Each structure stands twice: as C-alpha cells, then as structure tokens.
Amino acid sequence: MKVKTSVGERTFDVINIIICVLLSLSILIPILNILFASLSDPLEVMKRQGLFLWPVKFTTQAYHAVAKNPNIISGYSNTIFIVVVGTTLNIFLTLIGAYVLSRKDVMFGKFLTLFVVFTMYFQGGTIPFYLTVQTMKLTGTRWALIFPVAVNTFNLIVMRTAMASVPDSLPESAMIDGASHARILFSIMAPLTKATVAVITLYYAVYHWNSWFNAMLFLRKKAMYPLQLILREILIQDDTSVMCAGGAEGLAMASDTIKYATIVVATAPILAIYPFLQKYFVKGVMVGAVKG
Amino acid sequence: MNQHDASAVETFTLSAKLRRDWTRNKSLYLLFLPVLVYYLIFQYGPMLGLVISFQNYKPSTGFLHSKWVGLAHFKDFFTDYYFQRVLFNTLKIAFYTLVVTFPMPIILALLINELKSRRFSRVVQTVTYIPHFISIVVVVSIMMDLTCRDGAIPQFLQIFGFTPVTMLNEKRFFVPLYIISAIWQNVGWNSIVYLSALTAIDAQLYEAARIDGAGKIRQLFSVTLPCLLPTIIIMLILQVGRMFNVGYEKIILMYNPLTYEVADVISTYVYRKGLLEMNWSYSAAVGMFNSVVSFFLVWFTNKLSQKLSDSSLW
Secondary structure: OOOOOOHHHHHHHHHHHHHHHHHHHHHHHHHHHHHHHHOOOHHHHHHOOOOOOOOOOOOOHHHHHHHHOHHHHHHHHHHHHHHHHHHHHHHHHHHHHHHHHHOOOOOOHHHHHHHHHHHHHOOOOHHHHHHHHHHOOOOOOHHHHOHHHOOOHHHHHHHHHHHHOOOOHHHHHHHHOOOOHHHHHHHHHHHHOHHHHHHHHHHHHHHHHHOOHHHHHHOOOHHHOOHHHHHHHHHHHOOHHHHHHOOOOHHHHHHHHHHHHHHHHHHHHHHHHHHHHHHHHHHHOOOHHHOO | OOOOOOOHHHHHHHHHHHHHHHHHHHHHHHHHHHHHHHHHHHHHHHHHHHHHHHEEOOOOOHHHHOEEOOOHHHHHHHHOOOHHHHHHHHHHHHHHHHHHHOHHHHHHHHHHHHOOOHHHHHHHHHHHHHHHHOOHHHHHHHHHHHHOOOOHHHHHHHHHOOOOOOHHHOHHHHHHHHHHHHHHHHHHHHHHHHHHHHHOOOHHHHHHHHHOOOOHHHHHHHHHHHHHHHHHHHHHHHHHHHHHHOOHHHHHHHOOOOOHHHHOOHHHHHHHHHHHOOOHHHHHHHHHHHHHHHHHHHHHHHHHHHHHOOOOOO
C-alpha cells in the first residue's frame, strides 16, 4: 500500500541523500586527489597546497620513474609471489579444514572445532609468535609470510558454515558410489560453495597484498621486501620530511608525484578486482557464521 | 581419553566407539592433519611460548634452559613508569572506538536502507566499501599527506583561524585522527553485516506498526532496532574482544616520539620493548597480560549478553 509522505519524511529523505553524498565525496576525494596529483606536473604539485580534483598539466613522467625503481619492481614480484603461493596454500588448507569440521558424524569434530575457534579468542602474542617463527627457521625467508598465516580461523569457520549447509545427501551418495573424501571435497563441495570460496580467496589475497607487519618482523634483505614494506619506507619512514617541507631541490620536487604514483601503482590492482566480487560480499561476512 | 575410572562396560563401549570412529573416519582425520599441524605450531606454539614470561629468556639458552623468575616481569610491568601510560592510552582509544567508531556502520546501514533510489544506494555502498581494500600503509600516508603543515586539511582550517601545523606531530590530534581514519576506512565495509540483517526484517512487521499508527521514528525504535539487536550484540562482543589489541599496526605507522605520550598502547609497547630492545621475557609478559585481559573481556561480555538477551557467541 502507498502511504503519502509527510513533510517530515521528505525532509528526512533530502537530508539523508545529502549525508550519503557528503560521505561518498569524503571517501572519493582523498583517493582521487592522489590519482590526479600523480598525473600532474611535479612543479604544480609542489606549488599547490589544496586538493587536486583534476590533473594539472597532465604528465605520466612520475610513472616512468616508478617503473624504473628497482625496489618497486622487486617489491612487486615478491608481493605477487606471496599472494599467489600464499593464497593457494590458504585456500587448500581452508577447504580441507572446513570440510572435515563440517562433517557431522566425526567423533572428535566438536573438539576440533573448539580447538580451532579457541585461537580466535586467545593468542600467544607478538613475541612468542616471533620466536616460534624463528624456531621454525623461517626468519629471513619469504615463507615466513606464508606458513605462519596459512589458515585464518575466521575464514575457516565461514567456509565450514557454507559447507555444512550443503544437503548431506549429496556427499553421502557420492560416498556410496565409492568416491574418496578428497574427491568429494574438490568435485562436489568446493563447486557447490563457490561463492564463499570466491569471497574467501579475495580476503586472503587482499590480506597478503596489503600486509607489511610480518615482513617487517621477519625479513632482513631489501630484495625480499614485499611492496607494502617498500611503500612504508618511501612514504612514511624516511621521507616524511620531504613530503611535508616541500623541499627546494628538483629531486624533492619530483619525489612528491613519484610518491603519489607509487600509491596508485600499489593500490590499483586490488581495487580493479573488487567490483567483480562485490555481489558475493554479503555471503562472506555473515555474522551467524562465526558462532561456534 | 582417561579410562581409569570408567567401568568395564563403558571402557569396552568407549574403545569400541573409538575403533569404529577411526575405521570410518580415518581418511577424514588424515585429511585434517596439515591443518592440525598448522594450528599446533603457529597458534598453540606461541601459547606455549608464553612460558618465557616467567623466565629470563635468552636466545642462546632457549626456553628449556633459561632461568625461572616467577612473576618478576609482571611485577616489573605493574610498577613500570610506563604502565599507567600505556594502559590509559589503550583504554582511551578502546573507549573512543567503542563509542564513536562502533555505532557509525549501524547508522550508515540505517541511512542506506532508507534511500529510495536503488541505484543511488548501490553507488553509496560501492564507494564506501573501497577504503577497506586500501592497505593501512597507504591509508596512513594519505592521512599524513592531507594533515601535514602544507596539506589540504590544515590549509583549509586556516580559514577558521587555525595555525597550520603538521597535525600528526601534535598530541591533541592523534586520537581524533586515529578514530576518523578508522571510520573512513571501515564504516562502509562494517555496514554490510547490518544491511543484510536489515533486509531480513519481515516487511509485515512494518506494515503492522503502520496500521497501529507508528510513525517513522516509532518504527525505528520498535521494529528496526529490536530486529538488529542480535547482530549488534554479536558485533559488540567481537569488538570488545579486539579492544585491547587496538590497531597497533596503524599506530606504529602513525606515531612518532613526539606523540608517544598519547599514542603508545600496550601492544606497541610490547613491540618496542621486545622486538626493538630485545627484552623478550618482559615484553612477552606484557603481551600475556594483554591476551588474558582480552580473553576475559570477551568471556564477560558474552556472559553478560547471555543474561540480558538471547544473543551470544557460544
């Protein structure tokens, strides 16, 4: 039924739209500012104190400089290695873990679930974690960014919930036909829960792409640094003075646009895949899924 | 499986049960083995590693042969000059996160839900989710760029008589910037959960409320919020559990010696003491204090919400 809208409701609608527009702008403007500044003339970037809402004297020279920076190139390839190998291992372990935990007639199933879920609420903390990784002789290798984070408990539980909602009759009839558990998992369960698998793959990949802290803890050689740690060095650590003071020499002048271009180059790949997976998000963040 | 006290019959049935379970599910247990090994090494290993909080751990002697010192490190921490500072800062940031950051996604979800145009609501959602995918390193550097002396924000505030300063070097701006950037990054993403709970509310409830003469505001308090409550409570419990682990990665990126006084929290203190100054045992003890307090906070909040409502984590 259609209820005629009162003045109060119409005012609310207008205010609501204004709030949503302002919020969206406050999110988009800082991002676009980086993009447009990276495409502007370095001299303009240095002179200007406000925001860039369009490129001024369009140039891509900052990107040429970024493409020549050996640290960024090695950072990129390290990050790609970690994302590909790390996410593959994540998905493999999460699938088998979730499959076993989702089976109902396993005597120790409850215990194993508790065993896993407990780690969400109690952790050893940074120092023992660091020492464990060191004991495992992973420090100084890229595996230190892969094995210690091989399973994320939250993702495992979300995956388990998705698998538990598949009707029992499907795996059971495959069992009768003589299929092994591995076979059932990879040719029945995984395809049936592919929306959740997609979301979790995205979560893991984004995690690996964006993480820097473990790399800072465990890596010594710059040649192994992932992109985010290189970014931290360029953007935050040494160069804040240059970024803020503006610098007088030509080098400092160009460095601002190079910084912006670095941010764009490091962020664009993740933002490019996100729209394709957006429709699955809701499935991945169900709260009910976390309940033990 | 302790079989000592069990009667003969029970022992028989238990071992028979075990044997049957093993023959039937052997391959499942084997399949789980890699996951089990991961959890034992990298999740439970560090928990065992907490024993070093009761020792004077040295890498050369390892935790098997280091000297035991009982609660000495805990005592040191509680009497430490920095104890009050880091505890107070942790509680302060946790408080603002809970009171300011936490309600924002709920409000945003309610606003998006009220938008009449589907298309516009889709756009708002897409835009607000974006920052969640941007790395914390980039978020902090965008913030630094915008808030440094020549940056857009101090320059803009100049209009209102504000003297431009590099805001992240100022104690008074640290917590506000931390909170605002956290909202900027996560408000959209965290609203997804509430939006999906909102769409699950039965439209008949609203219709019934309207027939009873309830206006929009009355509907909000009598239909929408009660229906959202279970989701809110679960998110709140999870939030409380994270409270003591305030985003230390972000703080490490944001703070500098000028702002330690307001920015240093327990977990950043652990990081500096342990990994930069190599006080392994002391910082492990501080970290353990943090973990134990977090665990009891979750447990307590969960108990409380079991008492007050039907929603709980376990």
